[in-house]
Amino acid sequence: MSDDARRPLLQIIVASTRPGRVGEPIARWFADYARAYEGFEVEIVDLAEVDLPMFAEPEHPRFGRYTLDSTKAFSAIIARADAFVFVTPEYNHSFNAALKNALDHLNREWAGKPATIVSYGGVAAGARAAEALWPVLVGLNMVPVPAAVPIPFAMKNVSGEGDERVFTPAAETEGGAKAALDGITAWIEKLGLQGTRS
Numbered sequence: 012m013s014d015d016a017r018r019p020l021l022q023i024i025v026a027s028t029r030p031g032r033v034g035e036p037i038a039r040w041f042a043d044y045a046r047a048y049e050g051f052e053v054e055i056v057d058l059a060e061v062d063l064p065m066f067a068e069p070e071h072p073r074f075g076r077y078t079l080d081s082t083k084a085f086s087a088i089i090a091r092a093d094a095f096v097f098v099t100p101e102y103n104h105s106f107n108a109a110l111k112n113a114l115d116h117l118n119r120e121w122a123g124k125p126a127t128i129v130s131y132g133g134v135a136a137g138a139r140a141a142e143a144l145w146p147v148l149v150g151l152n153m154v155p156v157p158a159a160v161p162i163p164f165a166m167k168n169v170s171g172e173g174d175e176r177v178f179t180p181a182a183e184t185e186g187g188a189k190a191a192l193d194g195i196t197a198w199i200e201k202l203g204l205q206g207t208r209s
């Protein structure tokens with residue numbers, strides 16, 4: 012096993028699924044930041060690519076008895092993570108429906124893992140989305156760290172076109188990302204998650 016493979020796996024969940032989403036360049040920025048921070052293996056999980064149907068499992072996900080191939084595939088992805096970064100837009104004063112649908116699909120795969128929230132929107136920086144998401148993460152037995160990353164007017168910090176779009180963070184946004192990763196690192200150590208991934 013390589014040194015990198017022994018690092019905890021940090022998954023960055025891209026919640027927005029719409030064409031032209033700001034969330035995608037923000038997630039790529041955070042992934043690069045987390046790699047440079049060192050200490051994590053980093054993976055982006057894009058809900059647009061995962062493309063889950065609206066939740067349609069007959070049993071509660073806590074039993075893990077999934078019937079749909081789409082749920083089984085998503086379960087395998089999330090199960091391998093040690094920690095999560097949820098990159099969420101604010102839609103109508105909350106986080107977006109695709110993220111709730113994805114969270115509802117699974118149960119044990121999320122549990123016992125630290126998480127942080129990167130939120131964005133207008134002047135409120137997605138704060139209402141983050142506040143709405145927090146109790147959902149707790150309800151799924153995740154450990155959301157107090158250091159979150161609210162980004163006001165994120166679209167103003169995105170330049171370029173298409174796949175080449177780049178999010179350039181303000182200094183305080185980078186500071187927030189560091190604090191969030193520090194918080195996740197502390198919980199990974201407390202929870203003994205490091206190196207437990209197969």
Ligand SMILES: Cc1cc2nc3c(=O)[nH]c(=O)nc-3n(C[C@H](O)[C@H](O)[C@H](O)COP(=O)(O)O)c2cc1C
Nearest residue numbers: 027029031032033034100101102103104131132133
């Ligand atoms: C359906 C919808 C609802 C929105 N509601 C809010 C809102 O309540 N508060 C806010 O600050 N921005 C709101 N916005 C603006 C979004 O935060 C902004 O468009 C952002 O770029 C969306 O993220 P995305 O580009 O990654 O999808 C809304 C946008 C959409 C499409």
